Amino acid sequence: MTKAELLRAPSPPLDWKYAPSRESTEIVSLNERYGLFIDGKFQAPLSKKYFPTINPATEEPLAEVAEAGERDVNRAVKAARSAYDDSWGSMPGKERAKYLFRIARMVQERSRELAVLETMDGGKPIKESRDVDLPLVAAHFFYYAGWADKLEYAFPGLDPQPLGVAGQVIPWNFPMMMLAWKVAPALATGNTVVLKPAETTPLSALTFAALAAEAGLPPGVLNVITGAGATGSSLVNHGDVDKVAFTGSTAVGKLIRSSLAGTGKKVTLELGGKAAHVIFDDAPMDQAIEGVINGIFFNQGHVCCAGSRLFVQESIHDRFVDKLKRRLSTLRVGDPLDKNTDVGAINSAEQLAKISELVEIGRAEGAEMFQPDCVLPRNGFFFRPTLFTGVSQSHRIAQEEIFGPVLSIMSFRTPEEAIEKANNTPYGLSAGVWTSKGSRILWMADRLRAGVVWANTYNKFDPASPFGGYKESGFGREGGRHGLLAYLKGIT
Numbered sequence: 001m002t003k004a005e006l007l008r009a010p011s012p013p014l015d016w017k018y019a020p021s022r023e024s025t026e027i028v029s030l031n032e033r034y035g036l037f038i039d040g041k042f043q044a045p046l047s048k049k050y051f052p053t054i055n056p057a058t059e060e061p062l063a064e065v066a067e068a069g070e071r072d073v074n075r076a077v078k079a080a081r082s083a084y085d086d087s088w089g090s091m092p093g094k095e096r097a098k099y100l101f102r103i104a105r106m107v108q109e110r111s112r113e114l115a116v117l118e119t120m121d122g123g124k125p126i127k128e129s130r131d132v133d134l135p136l137v138a139a140h141f142f143y144y145a146g147w148a149d150k151l152e153y154a155f156p157g158l159d160p161q162p163l164g165v166a167g168q169v170i171p172w173n174f175p176m177m178m179l180a181w182k183v184a185p186a187l188a189t190g191n192t193v194v195l196k197p198a199e200t201t202p203l204s205a206l207t208f209a210a211l212a213a214e215a216g217l218p219p220g221v222l223n224v225i226t227g228a229g230a231t232g233s234s235l236v237n238h239g240d241v242d243k244v245a246f247t248g249s250t251a252v253g254k255l256i257r258s259s260l261a262g263t264g265k266k267v268t269l270e271l272g273g274k275a276a277h278v279i280f281d282d283a284p285m286d287q288a289i290e291g292v293i294n295g296i297f298f299n300q301g302h303v304c305c306a307g308s309r310l311f312v313q314e315s316i317h318d319r320f321v322d323k324l325k326r327r328l329s330t331l332r333v334g335d336p337l338d339k340n341t342d343v344g345a346i347n348s349a350e351q352l353a354k355i356s357e358l359v360e361i362g363r364a365e366g367a368e369m370f371q372p373d374c375v376l377p378r379n380g381f382f383f384r385p386t387l388f389t390g391v392s393q394s395h396r397i398a399q400e401e402i403f404g405p406v407l408s409i410m411s412f413r414t415p416e417e418a419i420e421k422a423n424n425t426p427y428g429l430s431a432g433v434w435t436s437k438g439s440r441i442l443w444m445a446d447r448l449r450a451g452v453v454w455a456n457t458y459n460k461f462d463p464a465s466p467f468g469g470y471k472e473s474g475f476g477r478e479g480g481r482h483g484l485l486a487y488l489k490g491i492t
């Protein structure tokens with residue numbers, strides 16, 4: 001063929017499919033077995049029990065971790081109490097700050113390793129753990145390190161003092177981030193900590209504990225005990241714990257609140273949500289579609305503030321839903337370690353069963369389901385991004401927290417109707433509004449019963465910005481100056 005003929009020949013259609021781009025796991029070195037991190041070192045559990053933690057994307061075991069029994073919890077609380085009495089509680093803020101700054105820098109230095117570990121143990125896409133979770137973890141430590149020597153300026157005239165030992169229980173959806181939200185303000189204010197990560201995602205907290213020891217944090221200031229719900233329960237009910245901070249389900253939050261009533265312990269609860277995401281007809285549609293996608297499919301929808309109820313103004317409802325379906329079909333579901341993956345693995349078989357059950361209930365109640373035609377990996381726990389139209393307020397999928405990649409879509413005509421429907425929930429954690437009118441944003445924000453209202457964006461987090469809920473979403477704030485209050489005596 002001559003050059004001219006070659007140039008004229010029709011070229012084969014370009015293949016625009018993504019090539020695999022898998023993050024290496026070599027950067028992570030796992031132990032076969034992890035003890036409990038108590039008093040500055042890993043110790044075998046007195047319970048002598050261990051349980052496996054698996055990779056939810058492959059179902060392969062990653063390591064064994066200790067199950068802390070009551071005597072182990074006791075040991076950890078004792079270590080935290082001694083560290084509080086002997087050094088940390090009375091250490092000048094500017095000294096405490098040095099440790100926190102050092103930890104923040106070390107998290108930054110090791111952020112790739114920690115992100116890969118988080119993805120392996122929890123199933124979230126690497127692009128999220130790498131670009132969202134870990135940067136926010138470091139930012140939280142930097143932010144609260146900055147407050148450690150300025151508490152008297154944060155609360156002038158109030159003589160801010162630490163509470164003592166904080167018992168902290170965190171969930172599996174943002175293991176490192178929830179650790180940072182709890183540990184950083186507690187240490188900055190002079191408290192010592194016993195932390196229990198979730199049963200399915202203990203590895204990043206254990207690695208963090210070793211990192212904190214490497215940073216020189218005095219023994220006992222941070223203790224990490226692994227185990228299931230019973231371990232969490234022993235910790236929060238321990239008589240020598242002064243402060244309880246819990247993030248998790250509303251059911252467990254209620255249990256904790258009732259068992260702590262009358263004990264005098266300071267408590268903060270960050271519980272479930274069923275956030276309303278409201279789209280007005282004057283919203284920039286393509287941006288709003290991206291906001292909705294991020295609102296519900298970020299972290300497979302395992303997000304307490306996920307925008308799981310979508311309210312679209314009737315005049316644009318059909319067009320918006322069509323566009324949304326098209327966008328849903330472009331989401332890449334699969335290996336969380338692949339840098340192109342948008343929706344990773346569901347955290348556990350139990351959570352997958354819960355999501356599947358609620359989706360079946362949605363269909364049985366008469367809502368219309370749409371799922372893109374994507375191929376799911378053969379092993380591991382995966383669920384297709386799902387949306388429901390024809391949902392009514394009384395449907396369980398419009399009322400209950402599904403905690404998965406499932407969106408319930410409803411419509412409204414007027415702003416008043418949007419408010420009424422958005423607030424028709426026992427929860428009150430977050431909400432989102434999309435409109436081009438600033439005055440309408442303010443009008444809506446005033447009336448939405450939610451701790452956080454995002455306008456023309458969604459899921460934006462910043463350590464300087466307080467986060468927390470109303471009603472069954474809990475109470476207390478994490479982040480910002482408000483986040484210090486939860487760890488200080490006599491200041492509310």
Ligand code: NDP
Nearest residue numbers: 170171198199227228229232233248249252271272304403
């Ligand atoms: P849980 O509320 O059971 O778990 C949260 C944390 O609390 C975990 O560390 C858990 O330990 C611990 N825990 C469990 N029982 C007790 C107890 N009695 N006392 C003290 N601590 C306890 O949530 P699940 O993991 O069971 O998830 C169930 C549902 O909760 C999800 O489907 C979702 O709807 C919601 N959820 C909401 C979250 C949020 O951020 N709002 C976060 C996680 C879940 P262990 O992991 O070992 O059981």
